[in-house]
Amino acid sequence: MATAASHCLLRLYEERHELEDYQSGVPRWCTGCGDNAILAAVQRLCRDEQLRPEKTVFISGIGCSSRFPHYMKTYGFHGIHGRALPVAEGVRMARKDLHVFVNTGDGDCCSIGAAHWVHAIRYNMNMTVFLHDNQIYGLTKMQASPTSPRGLRSNTTPRGSFLEAMQPLTVTLGVQNVSFVAQAVDWIPELLYDIVSAAYRHRGFSFIRIVQRCPEWLPSLFEPWLHDPERVRLLHHEDGIQVSPALARVYRNQEHHNPVDIDRAREIASCIDPIPVGILYRNPQVPCYEDLRATDHLRTTEFIKNGLEAEFDKFTVWPSA
Amino acid sequence: MSQSETVTPTAIAGARRPRANKTVTEIPQHVVEIISDSGEGAQRCGQSLGAVAARMGNGVWTVEIIPAEIRPPARSVAGASGNRIRLGARKVTNGGDETDLAVAFNEQVLLGRVRAGELKPGATILLESKWRDETDPRITSAYAETFEQLEAAGYRVIEIAMERECKKVVPDARKGKNMFALGMLCSIYSLDVELAEEQIGLTFRKKSREIIDSNIALLHAGYTWAEAHLDFKYQIPAAPAKEAQIVVNGNTALALGVLASGMEICAMYPITPATSASHYLADVFEKVGGVVHQAEDEIAACAFAIGASYAGKCTVTITSGPGYSLKQEAIGLAVMAEIPLVVVNVQRGGPSTGQPTKVEQGDLLTTMFGSHGDAPKVVLAASTVEDCFYSVITARKIAETFNMVVVVLTDASLATAQTPFPRPVFNEAWVAPPVDQSPVPPGTRPYDWDPDTGIARRVIPGQPGGMHTITGLAHDRDSHVAYDPDINEEGLRARSLKLAALQKTLKQPTVFGDESGELLLVGWGSTRGAIEEAVERMRAEGRKVSSLHLRFLQPLPPGINDIMNRFGKVMTIETNWSDRPEDQIIDEHNRRYSALAMLLRARYLVDVDCWTQVRGAPIKPGTICQVIRERMDG
Structure with a gap:
């Protein structure tokens, strides 16, 4: 497929983008909502990577987290519930010159959009996907989500939810073609930023589950983890996240984990307590679907005409001479 | 076509002369069908017959007879597979009335057609007679019983030992019977056997010379047999076309329309009877730099298409009724966000799974009014195979001019009907313009609705200065989420006005x-x-x-x-x-x-x-x- 003409244009002048060049409006999330921390990390990433705002697209579904694109001064697509990933795939297929990001919640991704999630991993198209996982439906006012812990009392499970929580990391790591899986928590912004940054730099489907607090509906759910740093396990590696000395003093529960090791990554993924934080898996060798489907032809009028005429020829009955 | 000219077996060339004592009846049109169990090649026979007649200048309308199952049991009433061909002296625009002449490889598939009322009273039936000599008494009695029924009902049944005749030419006669039948039909309708040979060369062009030769030998055997044994022969006057024509079915025309329309991405999910359009498109789209994406489901196909369209490349998704139902919510999003999109619905019988291979025009209202809320979209319906081609081109133009969803309706009948139409002449205006990446003038609003037409110039990702977030929520001219009552009505008004603006450009129908x-x-x-x-x-x-x-x-x-x-x-x-x-x-x-x-x-x-x-x-x-x-x- 031909790339957009602009892809070939030279940047004739250098333009420095500051943080405010990526900020749009005042987020309407609750005070203390983990989404604010994610927004801050992502805006910092855009600034540090100097992403051109017009070449950057944030695509979301429906839910609290899916408001995200409205707060970015880039292009944005706030779509329908569960379908952010296929929309993002279409954008990516049409335009390889755009930076594609996806914001999706635990209901959006793991419930109504679960089919798309599984297949998006398999397509491995180059995009960065943030799973904002607060383990509850927030926008619709407190219903259990697939990632809610068993026994959670919500408006749809007043006597406690019945099922074990789904583990998004094990699901993701179980799908063929998985190429980048990481986990972050909103209350350690330094690591959140490092992980977001590593995800952006990975070429392929970069999936980050961000464990995120919901102060409105589940204000105390993560209290034990917040108060006890031992219940967070930092994954560090020369090819992964490096932990600063200051952070290492607080979070002493650490594991040296090589992101190429998928077997260990799967074991780590199934661990709920302590919460693993860092890069679980990375494989830059997995081909991207958009590359597999790329043709080298520039779609000139002549090229299309020739192709079409050749097809007409196959079915043509010529008049007798 | 040149390759086949060298493969004429000369030994039986003399058979092409008609029997001297046979009178040739001139008729204006005839409906003929060839039916068999699936896998016996009746469809190939029918398609070849249609192609030969079309090349001679007859009007032709070919319809596939498709059983609902992939491999229905052999000799079953519901298992008829084949082709129904209407030949005419003039242009043929439809499948016509009941069948005048049927070639059947067994009596059970024929019975299914008779019970469905598809055969004209007194129709001629050329029936494979080998079932009379089967060892299984159930088969012989079923055959004899059906034969008597048919005769009693007034059909003219001519029993022909087709397989036995074929065995004189080739060892595996079951597979070659279709070309024997083609030979008989060439004789019956006074068609040019040399053209039929060429057609066989084309049909089997990927096969070995031996296969081509044996099929041509079977063709001649059938022709010779009919010349010698049948007491009737027809001639449908033909007027050879003066201009080039293409002979395709509606789904292929549709796919060619996608190639021609300037669209470069098709997102789809397999569904009968739409899939054959995507099969063909998957085979050839890359030759013009296009991509067919088979999504994980119908909703994903539609969302993928919307994403690609949003990014500046108007995209098509092809489906049928059940798939259309699944896409409805996403279509509403495209309506709300004013993203151009082409949706093709090859209608089939409904509701629910309905009749997947059968024709029905049951989706008009759902395409017009479907999707919750007021979701105005353009709906046009192809009425001919040729129309299937041009409708896609028209649809893309309208979608991009008005930033609307355009639904193209066809149906299972057009999808599988094959008939010639004038070869389209390439038009540069079909090609989509390059994706607009020009800087957006300061102050431009993403939904700057024209007060008279509701149309707003779309701003596409990559355009400097145009950054905004589109949303399926009610929004104002800046694409900001808005719950204000006036703004809500302003958006509804603009999206609705676009239909009126399009209506002003339409001509009065003839x-x-x-x-x-x-x-x-x-x-x-x-x-x-x-x-x-x-x-x-x-x-x-x-x-x-x-x-x-x-x-x-x-x-x-x-x-x-x-x-x-x-x-x-x-x-x-x-x-x-x-x-x-x-x-x-x-x-x-x-x-x-x-x-x-x-x-x-x-x-x-x-x-x-x-x-x-x-x-x-x-x-x-x-x-x-x-x-x-x-x-x-x-």
């Missing part, structure tokens, strides 16, 4: 027949050929009947009211359900009208009646003639 009269038939989609043929026949009888065929269903073109007012009665002919007035419980207050009748009644306050049939098959012109007689005389 009446087929006189501009005024006693009865006007109104149709849409694949019924066009049959309706117009019926009108022609009835006008030849002196009846004051005309017809009107609508290509645009939403918006409806101007002038329909004036046309309807010039007729005493107006009635739609459609392939969807309408309550039968003769049912005891049905009266004017509860009768459910057919889709188009309901629309016309609602819009024009005209007492439009309807006549519909939903028998899983195209409506026959003869049936419509009967309806016209009843309505005009009753």
